[in-house]
Amino acid sequence: MELWEEAPATARSGLRPIDYAGAYPPCGCDPATTSLRFLDLLAEASVAARLCGERERALTIVKTALRLLKAGEPGASCGPGGTDFQRAAWFWTERSRLVQNLGRGDGWQEIATAQELVRGLPPSAVHAQVLATAAGWGMLHAPGPDSLADAERAVEYARVVGAEEIELDARLTLGGLMVDAGDIDDGLAEMYAVLERARDLGQVAEAGRAYTNLASVLQSIGRSREAVAIGAEGLEFCHQHGLVDNADWVLGNLAAAQFSLGLWEETEQAARRLLATAHSSKPRGAASGLLARIAVRRGRPDAAARRLADAVEHYGPHDPMPQNSLLLAEVSLAIAAAEGRLADVREEFARAARDGFPTGTHRYAWPLVVLAATAEAEARGLPAAEEGRAEALLLIGTTARRLVTPVALWRAHALHAGAELLRAEGRESADRWREVTAAFAALDRPYELALVRHRTADALLAGGGHRDEAAELLRGAHTTARALGARRLAEDIELLAQRARLRLSEPEPPADPAPAPAENLGLTPREQDVLRLVAAGRTNRQIAEELFISPKTASVHVSNILAKLGVTGRGEAAALAHRLRLFPASA
Known part of the structure; x- marks a missing residue:
């Protein structure tokens, strides 16, 4: 590009567009008979830079092209008046993609500009491209019926003008939106068909996008093993064809599926690789979010908070999308719950639920509902x-009733949330928890299964009897929690087993009369008295008055209790006492 003006005219006249720019119309004329123009070269170069991950360079090229078009400089147009609306619209759609990927805006103003440029013009591939780009934007930023209608219109328009590459792009968007709307089988069939056709045509960029979207959609509906398989295939494809940008997105979606399957070591490796090598900020945001989710499940909320802050920084404030903001809300809510900050849990959930969850966001809403119900x-x-x-x-209840459950994973989340709400109201049901456990047992979600097995065992033991069943559930849950490194869950299981005098490593012997639950935690009788009052919300001075001891002695007892329970504050100690039902009378 830098040598364009210095190259002899005879050399330039022999060049032809190489057609890597999709819908872009080379010089507005017949590329077979008309030589390459400088603007054509800019179009080809901008796409090449974007696909190989050099977004800054691509954006600079696009800005240069738009300045040439606006100024009407020689070589900028084949049409009269120095203006070419179609080519300008094409460059504005490219600019939309780039500012989004660079985190400098949501890209909608650029799309709106392109729409104005093609309004009233005869049908063209560029017009179809603008419609397809708008539909893709809607899928990410405003999923729902309107975006679905936009995608259908983009497909129809691309077919009218015979632009199959753009049609494939729009069909891929349409398939994802169909899945979001509950048309699972037809939506996935459409997406797989696009992948196959794109590969047959050698449309590697569209095939790379298909791999990216398929891995994400499969993961969202609970088909995580299929997501891992398609993600691995897509990663290899992207590397073979130099699609470094797509490779980052595919790897991020692959890692998310591995996380759900309990392959946390593999998830961490992929996330760290993205943090070190990703070509744009959003895959790094996704990587930090995954590391935060692992940290909070492994009982390290402080580390999770640091990773969450990294994710927020990587995503930036300029291009909010539900798939990012709601996942970050889930992490924030989980950290607050782990630290016993119920007020923050409520505030975070209320903020996420304030505007409702439109179709296309329910996949992210269900985990939030479960976390909020569990905290209560x-x-x-x-x-x-x-x-x-x-x-x-x-x-929480109102939000849950407004969400849909078209797939088994979402139905399992709904059952889990319902069981937690019953527990929050003091109406816990062992049979209801058995139903939740059965739902997750049919899925590849080992952490969630261990969690609800623990809760089922707790409900069984609280109702008296069923010790053998409870023991089996706790052993399976404990094995999984230990394998995952889910320290908080493993400790909860161990405390419950200790309280019930159940062995986690082998079948239990006949039970002897059990000591007081708090005694199992190593608390002296006086410390048990103090903890009972802490759980009831008493201050040190109130405890001292009730037990006829000095406030200083009460403070010493509280410090000893916190150390023995392995917690950092009175709130956590009180929550633990209630969770383990140490003092039923105070509940």
Whole structure:
């Protein structure tokens, strides 16, 4: 490009567009008989730069082209008046992609500009490209019926003008939106058909996008093993064809599926690779989010908070998308719950639910509902949790009733949320928890299965009897928690087994009369008395008055209790006492 003006005219006249720019119309004329123009070269170069991950360079090239078109400089147009609306619209759609990927905007203003440029013009491939780009934007930023209609219109228009490459792009978007709308089988069939056709035509960029979207959609509906398989295939394809940008997105979606399958070591490796080598900020944001989710499940909320802050920084404030913001909300909510900050849990959930969850976002909504319901169940009986509790439960329940369950994974989440809401209301049902466990047992979600097995065992033991069944559930849950490194869950299982005098490593012997639950935790009788009052929300001075000891002695007892329980504050100690039902009378 830098040598264009210095090259002899005879040399330039023999060049022809090489057609790597999709719908872009080379010089507005017949590329077979008309030589390459400088603007054509800019179009080819911008696409090449974008596909190989050099987005800054691509954006610079696009800006140069738009300046030439606006100024009407020689060589910028084949049409009269120095203006070419179709080519300008094409460059604006490219600019939309680039500013989104660079985190400098959501890209909609650029799309709107392109739409204005083609309005009223005869049908063309560029017009179809603008429609397809708008539909793709809607899928990411405003999924729902309107975006689905936009995608259908883009497909029809591309067919009218015979632009199959653009048609494939629009069909891929349409397939993803169909899955979001509950038309699972037909939507996936459309996406797989696009992948096959793109490969047959040698449309490597579109095939790379198909691999990216398929891995994401399969993961969202609980078909994570299929997502891993298609992701691995796509990663190899992208590397073979130099699609470094697509490779980052495919790897991120592959890692998300591995996380769900309990392959956390592999997830961490992929996430660290993305942080070190990704060509844009959003895959790095996804990587940091995955590391945060692993950290919080492994009982390290402080590390999770640091990773969450990294993710927020990588995503930036200029291009908010539900697939990013709602996943970050899930992490934030999980950290607050792990640290016993119920007020923050409620605030985070209320913020996420404030505008509702339109079609296309339910995949992200269900985990939020489950986390919020679980936090309320864990806090039941805590005096500090009573204010605002009724409103919080109402919001959780109302939100859950508005979400759909077209796939087994979402139905399992719905059952889990319902069981937690019953527990939060003091109406826990062992049979309901058995149903939740059966739902997750049919899925590849080992962490969630271990979690609900623990909860089922707790409900069985609380109802009396069923010790053998509870023991089997706890052993399976404990094995999984230990294998995953889910420290908090493993400790909860161990404490429950200890309280019930169940062995986790082998079948239990006949049970002897069990000591007091708090005694199993190494607490002295006096410390048990103090913990009972801490769980009831008493201050050190109130504890001292009730037990006829000095406030200083009460403070010493509280410090000893925190150390023995392995918690950092009174709130966590109280929550643990309620969770383990150490003092039923105070619940």
